[in-house]
Amino acid sequence: MKLxxxxxxxxxGLSGAPVAEQAADAIAPEGAAxxxxxxxxxxxxxxxxxKQAGVPVAAEDWMIAAANPLAVQAGARVLRAGGSxxxxxxxxxxxxxxxxxxxxxxxxxAFLVWYDAATGRLSTLDGRExxxxxxxxxxxxxxxxxxxxxxxxxxxxxxxxxPGTPALLAxxxxxxxxxxxxxxxxxARGLATDGFAVSPRLAALxxxxxxxLARDPATAAYFLPGGAPVQAGHxxxxxxYADTLxxxxxxxxxxxxxxxxxxxxxxxxQGAPGxxxxxxxxxxxxYRVVARDPVCASYRIYExxxxxxxxxxxxxxxxxxxxxxxVDLAALGPGSAEAxxxxxxxxxxxxxxxGRYLADSDFVPVPVQGLLAPAYLTDRATxxxxxDALSEVTPGRPDFDHTLNLADDEAIELPSTSHISIVDxxxxxxxxxxxxxxxxxxxxxxxxxxxxxxxxxFSFRSHKDGVPIANRVEPGKRPRSSMAPxxxxxxxxxxxxIGSPGGSRIIGYVAQAIVAHLDWGMDVQEAVAMGHLVxxxxxxxxxxxxxxxxxxxSLEAMGxxxxxxxxxxxxxxxxxxxxxxxxxxxxxxEGIAIGD
Ligand code: GLY
Numbered sequence: 080m081k082l083x084x085x086x087x088x089x090x091x092g093l094s095g096a097p098v099a100e101q102a103a104d105a106i107a108p109e110g111a112a113x114x115x116x117x118x119x120x121x122x123x124x125x126x127x128x129x130k131q132a133g134v135p136v137a138a139e140d141w142m143i144a145a146a147n148p149l150a151v152q153a154g155a156r157v158l159r160a161g162g163s164x165x166x167x168x169x170x171x172x173x174x175x176x177x178x179x180x181x182x183x184x185x186x187x188x189a190f191l192v193w194y195d196a197a198t199g200r201l202s203t204l205d206g207r208e209x210x211x212x213x214x215x216x217x218x219x220x221x222x223x224x225x226x227x228x229x230x231x232x233x234x235x236x237x238x239x240x241x242p243g244t245p246a247l248l249a250x251x252x253x254x255x256x257x258x259x260x261x262x263x264x265x266x267a268r269g270l271a272t273d274g275f276a277v278s279p280r281l282a283a284l285x286x287x288x289x290x291x292l293a294r295d296p297a298t299a300a301y302f303l304p305g306g307a308p309v310q311a312g313h314x315x316x317x318x319x320y321a322d323t324l325x326x327x328x329x330x331x332x333x334x335x336x337x338x339x340x341x342x343x344x345x346x347x348x349q350g351a352p353g354x355x356x357x358x359x360x361x362x363x364x365x366y367r368v369v370a371r372d373p374v375c376a377s378y379r380i381y382e383x384x385x386x387x388x389x390x391x392x393x394x395x396x397x398x399x400x401x402x403x404x405x406v407d408l409a410a411l412g413p414g415s416a417e418a419x420x421x422x423x424x425x426x427x428x429x430x431x432x433x434g435r436y437l438a439d440s441d442f443v444p445v446p447v448q449g450l451l452a453p454a455y456l457t458d459r460a461t462x463x464x465x466x467d468a469l470s471e472v473t474p475g476r477p478d479f480d481h482t483l484n485l486a487d488d489e490a491i492e493l494p495s496t497s498h499i500s501i502v503d504x505x506x507x508x509x510x511x512x513x514x515x516x517x518x519x520x521x522x523x524x525x526x527x528x529x530x531x532x533x534x535x536x537f538s539f540r541s542h543k544d545g546v547p548i549a550n551r552v553e554p555g556k557r558p559r560s561s562m563a564p565x566x567x568x569x570x571x572x573x574x575x576x577i578g579s580p581g582g583s584r585i586i587g588y589v590a591q592a593i594v595a596h597l598d599w600g601m602d603v604q605e606a607v608a609m610g611h612l613v614x615x616x617x618x619x620x621x622x623x624x625x626x627x628x629x630x631x632x633s634l635e636a637m638g639x640x641x642x643x644x645x646x647x648x649x650x651x652x653x654x655x656x657x658x659x660x661x662x663x664x665x666x667x668x669e670g671i672a673i674g675d
Contacts, residue, residue: 122155123148126664126671135604135654135661138674140504142660143167144651146182146497146580146670149275150174153266154501155673157258164503165193165255166263168511169248171499173267175513176528177320178275179669181284182497182580185323185335186344186530187515188243190386191251192373192564194573196506201566205369206247207389207557208240208533213357216541218534218552226539234291235354236347238532239521240558241362242335244513249332250368255507261328268328271321271527274314280669282311284518291522295351298524320527336363340526347525369441373566376401376451381574381597385510385565388445389556391437392512392563395586398429400593401456402463408598413609414626416633422594423614423639424463426587427472430615433586434488435474438549439557443485445549449477468638472617486543488550488559495520496562496580500651502660508573508653512562512580533558563589567597575603577652579665584620587613588648596654603663607650614639622646 127148129136136142141164143154153174154167162170168191176184183189188208194201210218217224219232232238252260285292286308293299301317302309309315326334334340341363348356374387376397383400385393402425411418432450440447449455455477462469474487496514503509515521515531523530536558541551550559561583567575575596579588588611595606610625619639621627631641649668654661662672 120152122673122675123152123671126151126673129604130664130666130671133604133608135602135663136672136674138660138662140675141502142653142662142672142674143171143501144653144662144664144670144672145171145175145499146649146651146668147175147178147278148669148671149178149266149270151671151673156266157263158503159675160258162258162263162503163255163505164501164507164509165251166258167501167503168499168509169252169256169263170266172244172248172513173264173324174270175497177267177271177317178278179281179497180529181281181518182495183244183513183515185245185528186242186520186525187513188240188531188533189247189511189513190390190392190560190562190564191247191509191511192385192566193251193255194508194566195255199571201373201384201568203371203373203386204247204250205371205386205389205557206243206250207560208243208531209362209366210240210534210537210552210554210556210558211356211358211362212554213359214534214552214554216551216553219537219539229535230291231354232535232539233517233532234294234522236349236351236356236358236521236523237354238534239348239356239358239523239530240533241358241366242531243366243368245327245332245335246366246368260331264324264328268321268324271317271324274316277309277311277313277315278669279311282309282313285309288519292519295523298519298522298529301524317527323526323528336366343525344530347523347530351523374447374451375568377453378404379597380569382568383565383593384568385563387447388437388440389558390560390562391433392561392586392589393565394437394447394450395429395433395561396563396565396590396593397451398432398456399425399586399590401451401453402428402460403594404456405460408594413595413599416630416637419612419630419634420468420637421463422591423612423619423634424469424472425460426590426614427469427617428459428462428475429586431472431474432477435485436477436549438559442553442556443549444479444481446477446479446481449479452478466637470638484546485549486546488538488548495582496585496649498564498578498580498649498651500576500578500653502573502576502653502655508566508576508655510564510566510576510578512564512578512585514562514580536560561585565589565593567593573655575652575654577650579648579650581648583615584613584646584648587611587615588650592650592652596652603652603654603661607648607652607663607665611646611648613646618642620644620646
């Protein structure tokens with residue numbers, strides 16, 4: 080029974096093949112006979128059954144939803160032991176860095192939104208990577224000033240920013256933790272030492288990326304042992320990660336940002352063959368998490384709150400919803416092409432503003448208030464008063480007391496990343512999106528974890544026709560993100576905790592799930608599972624194999640260019656209501672929700 084359940088958990092991976100067909104891959108790790116136990120608790124079994132059935136997990140006291148059952152289990156153990164949502168997040172992130180290393184980890188960055196039940200206050204922590212002090216606006220340009228090809232920029236040391244995740248874990252624990260810091264490392268250390276079963280999703284991604292993973296010897300040795308990609312179900316041990324975790328557990332974040340770990344990080348970046356980077360010891364030693372006010376947008380009777388610059392997430396999600404404020408989406412319903420015309424073009428308008436104005440506001444003035452001002456959005460929404468697709472979409476002119484003489488951005492963001500949602504027994508709520516950017520980041524592995532390629536979230540061009548681009552590379556700056564960890568508030572209390580991976584499509588995934596839950600009355604499992612329709616720059620992406628496909632002809636008739644494709648979100652959501660907590664985990668990935 081236990082093994083079947085694990086196979087179900089891991090079988091919900093990339094291929095979309097029936098669970099039973101994938102089960103054999105993940106039943107027992109190769110070499111597990113040495114006593115490694117695949118302990119799947121009853122609540123994991125329930126979570127898997129709920130996800131299979133398409134219903135949310137129900138709980139009264141606490142709930143956690145994240146991208147891998149082993150990580151969720153680690154967080155659940157912490158919550159059961161009396162830990163806070165912040166404590167549980169630390170345990171979840173440390174396990175994710177091991178079992179879902181392609182998406183997030185100690186070598187990356189994250190944004191966290193926190194609702195504090197005792198004070199009723201919302202706050203955010205910015206653990207985004209920073210550009211090295213030696214970085215220049217031409218970092219991703221060739222000798223002629225032309226942008227590098229994406230993967231020429233990504234693979235190696237050039238794209239690596241100062242990791243922020245270790246400092247964010249420590250800061251969240253200092254502010255809101257209740258349990259002993261070192262105890263939060265137990266699950267991750269045990270799994271790193273004893274081994275974990277490689278999931279089908281991880282195995283498939285390793286196989287697909289084998290050429291790039293082969294370039295760095297440390298990365299190749301781990302993911303391609305003996306030259307072949309690790310297989311699903313293989314027992315993978317990571318003793319280097321276990322050592323890193325021990326150093327962090329005993330020495331705190333200082334053990335990461337100074338000393339031997341920091342030295343190894345900068346040596347790997349500066350020594351990367353063919354594509355060295357400029358990250359140096361000083362960049363790590365001066366890294367700081369930044370506490371920022373949340374960015375909130377009104378939507379009907381709700382406040383939709385999330386991460387402001389350097390993320391574009393909260394502004395863009397808020398703009399999309401704000402542009403739809405005057406539309407009766409509930410009456411139109413999720414099957415209405417007219418609803419999707421409005422949502423799609425609202426999204427295009429938001430992306431046009433995002434490309435012009437959004438960047439790290441510590442370096443570039445960003446008109447956050449102007450972009451979310453109801454008067455601005457009402458005026459801009461008049462563009463949607465038509466029956467067909469907008470033929471042209473350009474940025475608006477929000478109110479601002481700084482120059483708005485900026486050119487449009489061309490940053491490329493491909494999907495990866497991971498999202499964690501938690502509500503604890505005191506009613507604290509945590510929404511955190513965490514990333515190393517591209518799948519497997521820079522492909523450089525140091526001491527058991529992968530280094531990010533977050534700097535490629537900057538615009539490769541610094542100027543266009545002599546006009547500066549807001550999201551250009553600058554020393555110490557944080558690259559613009561699309562991550563949208565969100566907490567939706569009603570009457571000062573959280574009603575929905577949500578977020579997703581997915582590159583710049585994160586914004587569409589999160590906005591759609593919010594509309595599905597708030598306007599269309601879907602429970603959180605339905606809302607995260609529904610077929611996606613995402614429009615950022617003109618092409619309407621419709622999720623293959625989902626009901627979204629049925630809207631293709633109507634949207635084309637309205638003038639949209641339509642593309643069918645996989646839309647691999649990883650939404651994790653928790654609703655908070657009078658009947659308790661409900662958790663939903665995206666069926667496109669391996670995650671689950673557990674609650675008590
Ligand atoms: N690297 C993904 C994001 O920050 O949006």
